[in-house]
Amino acid sequence: MKVSKKGEYGIRALCHLAERHGEGVVQIREIARLESIPSKFLEGILLQMKAAGIVRSRRGIDGGYALARPPEEIVLAEVIRLLDGPLAPMGSAAELRELMHRSPRHAGFYEVLMDVRNAAAAILDRTTLKEVVERNARFRKRAGARSSPEV
Amino acid sequence: MKVSKKGEYGIRALCHLAERHGEGVVQIREIARLESIPSKFLEGILLQMKAAGIVRSRRGIDGGYALARPPEEIVLAEVIRLLDGPLAPMGSAAELRELMHRSPRHAGFYEVLMDVRNAAAAILDRTTLKEVVERNARFRKRAGARSSPEV
DNA sequence: ATCTTCCCGATGGACTAACTCGGGAAGGCA
DNA sequence: TGCCTTCCCGAGTTAGTCCATCGGGAAGAT
Numbered sequence: 001m002k003v004s005k006k007g008e009y010g011i012r013a014l015c016h017l018a019e020r021h022g023e024g025v026v027q028i029r030e031i032a033r034l035e036s037i038p039s040k041f042l043e044g045i046l047l048q049m050k051a052a053g054i055v056r057s058r059r060g061i062d063g064g065y066a067l068a069r070p071p072e073e074i075v076l077a078e079v080i081r082l083l084d085g086p087l088a089p090m091g092s093a094a095e096l097r098e099l100m101h102r103s104p105r106h107a108g109f110y111e112v113l114m115d116v117r118n119a120a121a122a123i124l125d126r127t128t129l130k131e132v133v134e135r136n137a138r139f140r141k142r143a144g145a146r147s148s149p150e151v
Numbered sequence: 152m153k154v155s156k157k158g159e160y161g162i163r164a165l166c167h168l169a170e171r172h173g174e175g176v177v178q179i180r181e182i183a184r185l186e187s188i189p190s191k192f193l194e195g196i197l198l199q200m201k202a203a204g205i206v207r208s209r210r211g212i213d214g215g216y217a218l219a220r221p222p223e224e225i226v227l228a229e230v231i232r233l234l235d236g237p238l239a240p241m242g243s244a245a246e247l248r249e250l251m252h253r254s255p256r257h258a259g260f261y262e263v264l265m266d267v268r269n270a271a272a273a274i275l276d277r278t279t280l281k282e283v284v285e286r287n288a289r290f291r292k293r294a295g296a297r298s299s300p301e302v
Numbered sequence: 303a304t305c306t307t308c309c310c311g312a313t314g315g316a317c318t319a320a321c322t323c324g325g326g327a328a329g330g331c332a
Numbered sequence: 333t334g335c336c337t338t339c340c341c342g343a344g345t346t347a348g349t350c351c352a353t354c355g356g357g358a359a360g361a362t
Contacts, residue, residue, distance in 0.1 A: 002153045003241040003264065005320060011260055027338075041321055047340070059339040060329030076263065089271070090154040104294035108286025109162055112227065112278055113154065119270040120240070127263055135259025143255035156351060178307075192352055198309070211360030214307040 001120055007084040009037045010045050014079065015136060017055065018071040018129045025057070025064030045083065052082050071133060077124035087124065088117035152271055158235040160188045161196050165230065166287060168206065169222040169280045176208070176215030196234065203233050222284060228275035238275065239268035 012035050020026055028046065032039035046065055049055045056068040067074065077087065086092035091099070096114050100107040163186050171177055179197065183190035197216055200206040207219040218225065228238065237243035242250070247265050251258040 001240050001267075004318095008241065012257055015257065015260065029338090038321060040323080043339080044321095044341085050339095057339065058329085059327085059337085061331070061337045063329075063338040065339090089152050090159065100290070101294065104287075104290045106163055106166065106287060107290035107294070108283050108288075109166065111286060111290075112274065112283065116152075116271050116274050119274060120267050123263065123267050123270060132259050132263065135262060136255075136257060137259075139251070139255045139258035139262075143252065143258070155349095180307090189352060191354080194308080195310085195352095201308095208308065209360085210306085210308045210358085211362095212306045213361070214359090216308090 001080075001087045001089055001117070002084060003080060004084050006041075006045060007080050009035075009042060010049060010079055010083045011076065011132070013037065013042060013046065014049075014054070014067070014074065014129055015133055017065060017067050018074075018133045021067055021071055025062075025066045027064040031065070048082065049079065052078075054079060054082070067129075071130035072128045074129040075125055076127045076129070076132070077121060080124060086117075087120050089113055093117055152231075152238045152240055152268070153235060154231060155235050157192075157196060158231050160186075160193060161200060161230055161234045162227065162283070164188065164193060164197065165200075165205070165218070165225065165280055166284055168216060168218050169225075169284045172218055172222055176213075176217045178215040182216070199233065200230065203229075205230060205233070218280075222281035223279045225280040226276055227278045227280070227283070228272060231275060237268075238271050240264050244268055 013031050016031050016035055017026065028039055028043055031037065032042050046055060046057070050057055050065075050068075053068055054074060055065050057063065057065050081087065088096055090096065090113055093114065096110050096117070100110045100114075164182050167182050167186055168177065179190055179194055182188065183193050197206060197208070201208055201216075201219075204219055205225060206216050208214065208216050232238065239247055241247065241261075241264050244265065247261050247268070251261045251265075
């Protein structure tokens with residue numbers, strides 16, 4: 001599995017929206033500026049997440065984006081799968097299973113890869129956006145107490 | 152983390168060598184043929200593993216490759232790190248740590264990624280080549296009993 | 303001397319990542 | 333009705349990586 005810039009930006013943007021959940025929409029430009037994300041790139045990412053039902057939008061003069069669901073109902077696995085593909089370290093879970101019984105000579109190895117993907121999936125499937133935001137807040141407090149002016 | 156063809160071929164070749172451990176060297180061409188790996192590609196991979204001390208070689212008319220250490224002293228993590236880079240899903244463990252205290256705003260997210268890399272590392276650091284070969288054998292028996300003529 | 307093998311750098315095509323451009327469509331407001 | 337601001341969307345660019353191949357050179361056995 002690999003989390004690309006696209007995936008990272010996607011999650012960061014969702015965190016931003018999660019923090020303001022319930023306060024209406026927020027514009028691409030604002031997210032891009034505050035999160036240091038290239039805005040045209042972010043545009044495409046949000047569009048893709050909208051098509052997937054993670055996020056909703058409103059156009060016009062007071063338009064912008066908001067979460068389509070509450071933060072505790074969005075899990076990291078969903079957005080990473082969407083933006084960066086399957087969680088398995090090689091191919092997808094289905095392809096690994098296919099390989100295992102198509103070439104039993106190396107099935108043991110593929111089985112280990114499957115174990116790795118299951119371990120990753122176990123974490124990412126139960127980690128909600130809400131939890132990530134809470135974790136972020138905890139770190140911000142801890143670090144903000146002694147240094148660093150926000151980056 | 153991503154296991155590429157290079158990593159897959161590397162492990163498959165090592166398994167091949169592990170099965171014949173103690174019986175002298177085996178040639179690139181033979182490994183390539185029996186494991187369906189492009190031989191020129193395999194050549195480079197073996198060379199890299201030799202430089203890393205995983206494998207040793209002998210040239211000349213009866214040359215070839217062999218494991219540099221017994222199969223129970225080679226772990227998957229070592230070869231995957233060598234051939235495919237760090238196990239973390241984004242950057243390396245060190246870069247993730249760096250990010251966490253350099254931008255505490257998203258440290259929670261990076262921490263989750265670190266958890267994922269730790270889960271992967273836990274599996275791959277304790278899985279030896281010997282264990283993979285044993286697992287392979289178990290599958291071969293199970294499947295060979297009812298079908299498939301080796302691929 | 304002459305095979306056979308490993309050693310090693312260079313190259314090439316396909317594909318992806320990470321952006322960027324430019325224009326179009328929807329929606330609020332005067 | 334315009335007008336402006338926002339989202340919508342396809343196409344293009346640049347750099348880099350993946351997978352593989354070529355061609356020759358060096359070491360070693362007989």
